[in-house]
Amino acid sequence: MxxxxxxxxxxxxxxxxxxxxxxxxxxxxxxxxxxxxxxxxxxxxxxxxxxxxxxxxxxxxxxxxxxxxxxxxxxxxxxxxxxxxxxxxxxxxxxxxxxxxxxxxxxxxxxxxxxxxxxxxxxxGCIGITEPDVGSDTAGMKTRAEKDGDDWILNGEKRFITNGSQADYMCAFAITDPTVHSKNGMSAFIVDTKSDGFSVVQDHELLGMKSARVSWLKFEDMRVPSDMLLGKLGEGFHILMDELDSERTAIAGEAIGYARTPYEIAVKYSTERHQFGRPIRAFEGVSFKIADMAMKLEAGRALTLTAARMYDRGENITKQASIAKLFTTEAAVQITNDALQILGGMGYTTDYPIERFLRDARLMTIGGGTAEILRFLIQREVFKEFFPQ
Ligand SMILES: Cc1cc2nc3c(=O)[nH]c(=O)nc-3n(C[C@H](O)[C@H](O)[C@H](O)COP(=O)(O)OP(=O)(O)OC[C@H]3O[C@@H](n4cnc5c(N)ncnc54)[C@H](O)[C@@H]3O)c2cc1C
The missing domain is CATH 1.10.540.10 (Acyl-CoA dehydrogenase/oxidase, N-terminal domain)
Known part of the structure; x- marks a missing residue:
């Protein structure tokens, strides 16, 4: 290969x-x-x-x-x-x-x-952050964990949880102290999904990512032993922010994958398909799209590797992970869409898997931090660099 x-x-x-x-x-x-x-x-x-x-x-x-x-x-x-x-x-x-x-x-x-x-x-495993009323604003979390003897009692709902109905364990976030800001009042728990009080409301019907299961879940007086607390009490928000750095870098890696296969198909198709007596790659309207795709794939891979290398060295990667995820996921949507365009009507059929990759790629400017939230984070890091407090 x-x-x-x-x-x-x-x-x-x-x-x-x-x-x-x-x-x-x-x-x-x-x-x-x-x-x-x-x-x-x-x-x-x-x-x-x-x-x-x-x-x-x-x-x-x-x-x-x-x-x-x-x-x-x-x-x-x-x-x-x-x-x-x-x-x-x-x-x-x-x-x-x-x-x-x-x-x-x-x-x-x-x-x-x-x-x-x-x-x-x-x-x-799965991770439970998002709730029906809480998406980008994770600090507004509603799920509550209250101490009862040696246990914690969890009540709340989690929505859009990848693997939710399939998972054995969940890393679940809940508010343990509602009197302070979530930065100090949120905690993380390991939850055994076989516990009483854990239920699956439904698996969501999705546009893409159809081989995964993404679920809406409920905790009703779910008892969690205190040795399932992850990290320290009140450390949940910090754990969540730490997790998002590795998640965003790994999603950026995935985005290169969703884009790469449609790109390969488009390059080959543009050579084989003839119109007006020539292979369609002879038309700049087609070949310049391919040039842009190649450029975005190369740049995306380099950005993603930079974030990963920095993470492996123990450096802070909030800015690099956000840049890598934002660039690669927006590029993946553009590349899969352009690849479909190059195949014309054939691109719109299921004879080629481009429509599947386009549907899959579309998620990733939303999940794990939307494109808008990532732009917010990047500019915040930039201003911190220029004007340290
Ligand atoms: C298929 C799928 C799988 C998922 N898997 C998981 C999972 O495993 N675990 C988990 O916890 N979550 C998961 N999620 C949830 C995902 O992370 C959220 O959907 C995402 O963070 C956005 O939250 P939201 O959908 O509530 O959108 P909202 O936060 O309601 O945002 C709606 C729109 O408003 C914009 N917006 C919001 N705030 C601002 C702002 N301050 N500035 C500018 N624009 C803003 C957003 O960018 C977006 O365009 C998954 C979601 C999907 C669809």
Whole structure:
């Protein structure tokens, strides 16, 4: 398999790893990529992905990972998304969105019990932030956790939770002290979805990402033992902000994947399809679109790798992760749309998977921080750099 995007910034080991993941995807996922778009993804496939190690590249060896870092997670995210976006959304929700808060803030016991089974693909995780009344403004969270003896009692609703109806464990955020700002009054919990009081209201019908399941959930007097508190009491908002940095970088990796396959199809089609006695690539209206796609893919990959490298060095990546996610997700929407245009009427059929990638890509200027919120965050970081307090 040819990797036509520049490899200048990647190590030899990362390049070899990408080839390995591409071979796995070609063998195990590509043959069923259209079929699983009807959803839900087969649980055994996620298990297989865990067994070959692609859930754990950024997790410690002590929990079954390989400790290679986020630069490897973005390779996995790109390669699986280049075949089926919904499947990678499910994988990533489990190992990164759920997995990273547990990895970075959990106790050794919590990691052994609630992270290792997810990293090796035996269990599925999800993250519960969004609520019916709370989207971008996460500090306005309504879900409450009240102390009752040694336990916490959770009440509230979570909406749009990827893997919600499939997950064994959730990293759930709730207000533990409503008398102070959420920055200090929010806490994070590991929740066992088999607990009494946990229910699935419904799986949402989605435009794309159809091989994943995204759910509306309810906690009704759900008892959570106090040893399931993640991090310190009142540390939830900090855990949430920390999680979003790795999530946004990994989503940027996925976005390159959604865009790459439609781009490849468009390049080939523009050579094969003839109109007015010439291949359509001979028309600048077509070939300049391809030039723009190539430019956005190269730039997006470099931005994403920059954020991942900085994360792996322990640096603050709020600005870089936001830039990478914003650029790649907007580029993915443009690239998938332009690829569809290059195929004309054929692009609008299901004979080619471009319509599927376009539907999948469309989510990502919304999920994990909308494009508007990311622009807000980027400018805030810029002004902090120019005018430190
Ligand atoms: C398929 C899918 C999967 C998801 N998976 C998860 C998951 O696993 N876990 C989870 O917790 N959440 C998940 N989400 C939720 C997702 O993160 C939210 O949808 C997203 O953060 C936006 O929140 P919202 O939909 O409530 O939009 P709102 O916050 O209501 O925003 C609506 C519009 O207003 C704009 N807006 C809001 N505030 C501002 C502002 N200050 N300035 C400018 N514009 C603004 C937004 O950009 C947007 O265009 C998922 C969502 C979807 C659709």
């Amino acid at each position: 040819v990797d036509y995007l520049s490899n200048a910034l990647w190590t030899d080991d990362e390049i070899a790893f990408r080839k390995e993941v591409q071979e796995f995807c070609a063998k195990e996922i590509a043959p069923i990529a259209d079929k699983i778009d009807k959803g839900p993804f087969p649980r055994e496939l996620l298990s297989k992905i865990g067994k070959v190690g692609y859930m754990g590249v950024h997790h410690d060896r002590s929990v079954g990972g390989t400790e290679r870092g986020l630069s490897y997670e973005i390779i996995v995210a790109e390669e699986i998304s280049a075949v089926n976006g919904g499947l990678d959304m499910a994988r990533m929700a489990s190992t990164t969105l759920y997995g990273m808060p547990v990895a970075r803030f959990g106790t050794a016991e919590q990691k052994k019990k609630y992270l290792e089974p997810v990293v090796i693909g035996e269990k599925i």
